[in-house]
Amino acid sequence: MDTEFKPNIVGFLCNWCSYAGADLAGSSKMEIEPSLSVIRVMCSSRINSNLVLSSLLWGADGVLVAGCHPGDCHYERGNYYARRRFALLKKILEVLDLEPDRLQLSWISASEGKRYSEVVNTFAEHISQAGPNSLAHNPKV
Amino acid sequence: MSDAIKINKGIEEAVQDLLKSLLEKDKIKGVFTLRKMDDLGAVAYSLFTNADELKNALPLYPFMPVNAGKVLSDFTLQGATQEPVAAVLRPCEIRAFIELVKRTQGDLENILLISSTCGGVYPLKILKGNDQKSRQAQYWESVKKEDIDPELRETCRMCEDFIPHNADMVIAAAGIEDMDTQCTIYLNTQKGKEFASDVPGSKTSEELEGGKIEELKTKRQEQKAKIFEQFEKEQMGLKSLVKMFAPCLGCHGCSHVCPICYCTLCEFDSKTCEYRPTSIESELKLKGGLKVPPGNIYFHLGRMSHMAVSCVSCGMCSDVCPVNIPVATVFSRVGAPLQEVFEYIPGRDLEEAVPSGTYKEQEFMESGK
Numbered sequence: 001m002d003t004e005f006k007p008n009i010v011g012f013l014c015n016w017c018s019y020a021g022a023d024l025a026g027s028s029k030m031e032i033e034p035s036l037s038v039i040r041v042m043c044s045s046r047i048n049s050n051l052v053l054s055s056l057l058w059g060a061d062g063v064l065v066a067g068c069h070p071g072d073c074h075y076e077r078g079n080y081y082a083r084r085r086f087a088l089l090k091k092i093l094e095v096l097d098l099e100p101d102r103l104q105l106s107w108i109s110a111s112e113g114k115r116y117s118e119v120v121n122t123f124a125e126h127i128s129q130a131g132p133n134s135l136a137h138n139p140k141v
Numbered sequence: 142m143s144d145a146i147k148i149n150k151g152i153e154e155a156v157q158d159l160l161k162s163l164l165e166k167d168k169i170k171g172v173f174t175l176r177k178m179d180d181l182g183a184v185a186y187s188l189f190t191n192a193d194e195l196k197n198a199l200p201l202y203p204f205m206p207v208n209a210g211k212v213l214s215d216f217t218l219q220g221a222t223q224e225p226v227a228a229v230l231r232p233c234e235i236r237a238f239i240e241l242v243k244r245t246q247g248d249l250e251n252i253l254l255i256s257s258t259c260g261g262v263y264p265l266k267i268l269k270g271n272d273q274k275s276r277q278a279q280y281w282e283s284v285k286k287e288d289i290d291p292e293l294r295e296t297c298r299m300c301e302d303f304i305p306h307n308a309d310m311v312i313a314a315a316g317i318e319d320m321d322t323q324c325t326i327y328l329n330t331q332k333g334k335e336f337a338s339d340v341p342g343s344k345t346s347e348e349l350e351g352g353k354i355e356e357l358k359t360k361r362q363e364q365k366a367k368i369f370e371q372f373e374k375e376q377m378g379l380k381s382l383v384k385m386f387a388p389c390l391g392c393h394g395c396s397h398v399c400p401i402c403y404c405t406l407c408e409f410d411s412k413t414c415e416y417r418p419t420s421i422e423s424e425l426k427l428k429g430g431l432k433v434p435p436g437n438i439y440f441h442l443g444r445m446s447h448m449a450v451s452c453v454s455c456g457m458c459s460d461v462c463p464v465n466i467p468v469a470t471v472f473s474r475v476g477a478p479l480q481e482v483f484e485y486i487p488g489r490d491l492e493e494a495v496p497s498g499t500y501k502e503q504e505f506m507e508s509g510k
Contacts, residue, residue, distance in 0.1 A: 107509040
């Protein structure tokens with residue numbers, strides 16, 4: 001039996017940039033790690049910290065949040081708010097020593113199919129090396 | 142230097158006189174402060190409209206049955222009070238109120254904020270059934286000498302923000318050795334000066350900060366470093382977090398008393414956080430066990446991500462915790478670096494936007510790569 005660790009990563013992609021970037025990567029037949037489960041959201045600022053936390057606590061080994069590059073948000077400034085909230089959450093995990101590296105924020109535009117595949121593959125590789133998330137598979141949590 | 146009035150009476154009597162005079166001269170229509178509930182020391186916040194009733198008021202009593210910022214927010218949720226009201230609050234209660242006003246949950250107009258250089262409060266558990274007279278004496282003795290009473294709330298022992306922000310009047314208490322014979326009340330704002338225009342007492346001009354206040358600040362800072370150091374030794378990492386929150390009943394009392402947790406529909410109180418038969422099955426599959434009550438760590442981390450940056454460290458949450466989890470210490474410890482990142486002191490300034498509700502274009506430039 002294959003016992004190699006296969007990570008389970010949740011990706012929150014904004015509808016206008018990163019999701020379109022993922023589409024482009026797919027239609028360009030680029031190689032993309034299959035361990036990422038994509039959830040499409042209308043804007044990166046839609047992502048409440050609870051969504052990220054519940055992912056981490058109930059099964060995800062890593063969480064990727066992706067949105068439009070700063071200045072390019074479809075709603076003008078949503079990604080600026082997202083960036084702040086992300087920084088807040090990451091800092092909390094950092095202070096409590098709860099593996100903040102399992103969170104990643106990336107800006108991926110609709111035309112960056114290649115960048116999308118690179119970001120996903122690199123992050124998946126990083127999470128594979130980090131191993132299973134102790135928050136997710138712990139009967140005490 | 143700021144304007145002040147000096148009253149040649151003991152601190153408690155002087156504050157009573159001030160409130161009484163404001164009420165009698167019709168400058169205000171009500172006083173919001175603690176009321177004596179029995180002879181053993183039970184108190185509750187109350188609104189006084191009758192000057193004769195004020196003898197039952199205990200404005201400086203060292204207990205906080207509820208964070209009054211939350212109550213003032215309830216009073217002014219739909220706009221300013223119709224008549225001017227004086228409210229005697231602790232500095233952290235004012236800061237909580239300011240945070241709520243920022244979130245459009247209250248109105249500052251028509252409220253005269255009176256506060257003191259705060260010596261802290263005791264946990265409510267101490268109050269239970271015991272005669273508080275000797276403790277009162279012990280409290281004022283330690284405030285005079287600027288000793289940090291080890292029985293105070295942990296957040297009070299390490300509080301650096303004991304000089305009120307945004308108070309119209311500030312009663313000098315911490316480090317005042319002659320408080321039994323005289324009392325100085327600082328008038329910090331125009332509003333404070335107007336209200337105090339014909340209050341009995343001699344007008345002076347004095348410096349509130351410096352000297353003794355700085356000494357106390359240093360003492361509290363040392364205490365803070367000590368408490369945080371101890372905390373870091375024990376409470377970092379998942380294992381410690383699990384241990385700390387293991388006894389959590391999931392009563393959510395900490396969030397219900399928290400002045401910053403103002404949402405009427407909290408996600409953690411909602412059905413989305415309850416377990417259904419289907420979710421029990423998937424939980425078992427995922428974790429190999431089912432913790433009951435479920436989602437405690439999620440609740441605390443989630444609440445932290447929502448409000449820790451605005452945490453005023455009043456200590457109510459630790460006080461109400463039925464299983465003695467040091468909630469306030471955790472939230473203060475996590476809140477401090479968050480507030481540092483955004484150079485934010487909760488409740489310092491009404492004009493300062495809540496960090497999660499604003500942004501700068503050029504910040505966190507390294508994130509998103």
